[in-house]
Amino acid sequence: MSPGRSYHHGDLRAALIEASFEVLAENGLRRFSVAAVARRLQVSSAAPYRHFPDRDHLLSAVSAAAARDLRDAIGSAADAAGPDPADRLAAAAGAYVRYVTRTGAGFHVIFATELYEVADDARREQTRALMSTLLDLAAATHTGSHEDVMLLVEATIAVAHGYTSLFADGFFARNARTADDIANRAVEAAHALTTD
Amino acid sequence: MSPGRSYHHGDLRAALIEASFEVLAENGLRRFSVAAVARRLQVSSAAPYRHFPDRDHLLSAVSAAAARDLRDAIGSAADAAGPDPADRLAAAAGAYVRYVTRTGAGFHVIFATELYEVADDARREQTRALMSTLLDLAAATHTGSHEDVMLLVEATIAVAHGYTSLFADGFFARNARTADDIANRAVEAAHALTTD
DNA sequence: ACTCGATGTAAGAGAGCTCTCACTTGCTAA
């Protein structure tokens, strides 16, 4: 226990979620571990289990927080993009790249298969809201069936997630791209989806 | 050791690479382990180390094999798509989705950051050849600088990889998509990249 | 002041993984 901090942490639960983002950003989901999060906060490796019954419930809370923050980021980016519906949807792709390269928590975390069995109403609500926001942005671009709108959302996410994932895996390393470069290219590619 | 098989395997090296694909397809890169590959072949967990100095060198060999097979798959798909250059490049995206959903070994494996330090000329050559094939397909779609061609290849890969990655993470589970559905949608989205 | 519940710790069981080491087996070539 470090001096200057009391025996009790204060808000370890929130701190665990925050530190989880840092671990995800540094190590990726592949090397995410409860132990690493505890180390980062300099608490014992048993401490997290006071707040989450197991690793997957911690990840579920991270997923919920990521869905909420990502939705905010997408909303802001869309508003900044102006009134044109196609611009607004494409801006969502850029926001996705920027958010996920910064935090490490993208759709692969938010919708991770290991969370399917975790009962967590907060997470369900946040992911629903996130999808709802994306569907609204897509629906504004053209009149189409609900199915078509969903397909457009999924295509936009696929573009954004593809760029992000390849960037995280170092695929663009030789070209020395920055996250902003990649985000801009994702915006451009996403835009192409609505003008074909 | 199972009866009917001699003490020596015959070609354990090749079998390890093949079994690695199966482990990747089932568990993903996240849960890939040398031990799991050895178990699948019913050899001792020490046996793989006769053929590969460490886990990363095994993965590097898998990467080389994946790059070679993926290049073949892309070449075949392009030829099947006919003469139109845009169709041929888009077909590569579909081939990518089909190959990677089947084998689990996509660009996240082929260009995995942990392989950057592994000296493996065979892998370097196969990845170079794969990129070369993609660059040729992209170059045929329009006259542009080498840089522009590279951007188009990267965008195409991003689309294909995004769809594949989300599919693998179960994002489309509720829509009950098959890999072929996803591949067709990737082709369509990739096509949009060349007609904007 | 005192108790009690919430939240921390230390210790460790049990599992899986990477990789090593000494030994064994069986093919190949002299």
Add this chain to the structure above:
DNA sequence: TTAGCAAGTGAGAGCTCTCTTACATCGAGT
């Protein structure tokens, strides 16, 4: 035929991880 070597094996060291258990500490309410 037999020596030598490539390629197996079993055992296990050493690491990290998840999660549990028994105990310690602190703050809040009586």
